[in-house]
Amino acid sequence: MTGARALLAIVLALAATLLGRPAVAHQATIAVLEFREMRPGAYIGRWTTLPKDGDNRIELKMPPHCFLRLPELNCGDKGLVGQMTIANLGEDMSAAIIRVTSLSGETRSYTISAANPVVTVLGTDAPTLETWLELAKTYVNLGIDHILLGADHLLFVLGLIWIVEGGWRLLKTITAFTIGHSASLAATAFGLIGVAEGPLNACIALSIVFVGVEIVKQQRGESGLTARYPWAVAFSFGLVHGIGFASALAGLGLERRILPAALLFFNVGVEIGQILFVLLVLALIWAHRRLGAALPRWSAELPAYAIGSVSMFWFLGRLVRVLVAA
Structure with missing residues (x-):
């Protein structure tokens, strides 16, 4: 020895x-927020997974044309498109997943993390190169955090x-x-x-x-x-x-x-x-x-x-x- x-x-x-x-x-430090479209441009949102007391501190910022006061989100005729971010991410959670379900029932997921603090919600379901790069940057860093912590x-x-x-x-x-x-x-x-x-x-x-x-x-x-x-x-x-x-x-x-x-x-x-x-x-x-x-x-x-x-x-x-x- x-x-x-x-x-x-x-x-x-x-x-x-x-x-x-x-x-x-292995307690999850990833929050999940779901938005379901009830009528064109109007959504109902709720946290399905959230660190303790996290809803009182999370500063979720939506696209400028959207008005958010949970559980309601109203984005008007444009719909939920544009950039989303969480200002104080990293205090109690390492990432947040935002799921958006349209009137047609199609669901899209976006992951916000410290390595990828801003995500872009697209009006099309077709993933772009930017989408894959955001996904890679987010989940590689999540994997590193998970093993090192x-x-x-x-x-x-x-x-x-x-x-x-x-x-x-x-x-x-x-x-x-x-x-x-x-x-x-x-x-x-x-x-x-x-x-x-x-x-x-x-x-x-x-x-x-x-x-x-x-x-x-x-x-x-x-x-x-x-x-x-x-x-x-x-x-x-x-x-x-x-x-x-x-x-x-x-x-x-x-x-x-x-x-x-x-x-x-x-x-x-x-x-x-x-x-x-x-x-x-x-x-x-x-x-x-x-x-x-x-x-x-x-x-x-x-x-x-x-x-x-x-x-x-x-x-x-x-x-x-x-x-x-x-």
């Missing part, structure tokens, strides 16, 4: 303790780095994890599989407990399942974590026509965030080795138990929520 690995794991485990939410790891996912990846170490073996292991969560993310987003969010979050926490136990085994000179079959373990738990990623998009009512693209861009963002995290960990290990700093011998076992304790705390908290809700 190198001092670098111990140092990095201690720091990240403590960060997870301070920043991690024990019971709700997900302490439980990062602790799991850290555990894989710890056990497998560097080189091609680590690259193959991370690739297997990527394939696993990409497959289950797609299957969940398209409604092919579905798992209740509460039990799922408990299972994600339990997967980190498993990795913590594997690290302890490795420290004792035993060959754990992850050390022997890292790709199989990474792929299997990747399936579980992918469903967790999909929960960030669940219930948003995305149009079927943009769902594949939104899913692709979101997953690209998740991968970018994951790669950035892995590169950061490897860079810190390299820097620590270059400095030649040494840690006390007693610190060697602390990181594994810290990771296991944090994840078990999450697991018990999430399990309690499942039992209370049952």
Whole structure:
């Protein structure tokens, strides 16, 4: 066990303790506002998904010819076309989806995020290059935010780095994890599989407990399942974590026509965030080795138990929520 690995794991485990939410790891921070056209140019709007008390603070700005006082929106003969934005986005939510249903029943979706604060509502249903660029910018950034703010996912990846170490073996292991969560993310987003969010979050926490136990085994000179079959373990738990990623998009009512693209861009963002995290960990290990700093011998076992304790705390908290809700 190198001092670098111990140092990095201690720091990240403590960060997870301070920043991690024990019971709700994947609570949606994406608001959804639906507008339904009741007569030409006149709409009724309502928030279907919204952070707590968010309706009192959200500053939604509509095109200049539109008059908004929820639940009513009146845009006159022009209809709902032009630019929309949310002035104070980012305080309690990372993005907002605005769904517009016309008199004919056609529904269009627009996503506002910090990376894409202004969206243009078009009078035609045909997507343009600008539409696809807005979609890409929005969902790639959402994916990056989701992985980098997900302490439980990062602790799991850290555990894989710890056990497998560097080189091609680590690259193959991370690739297997990527394939696993990409497959289950797609299957969940398209409604092919579905798992209740509460039990799922408990299972994600339990997967980190498993990795913590594997690290302890490795420290004792035993060959754990992850050390022997890292790709199989990474792929299997990747399936579980992918469903967790999909929960960030669940219930948003995305149009079927943009769902594949939104899913692709979101997953690209998740991968970018994951790669950035892995590169950061490897860079810190390299820097620590270059400095030649040494840690006390007693610190060697602390990181594994810290990771296991944090994840078990999450697991018990999430399990309690499942039992209370049952």
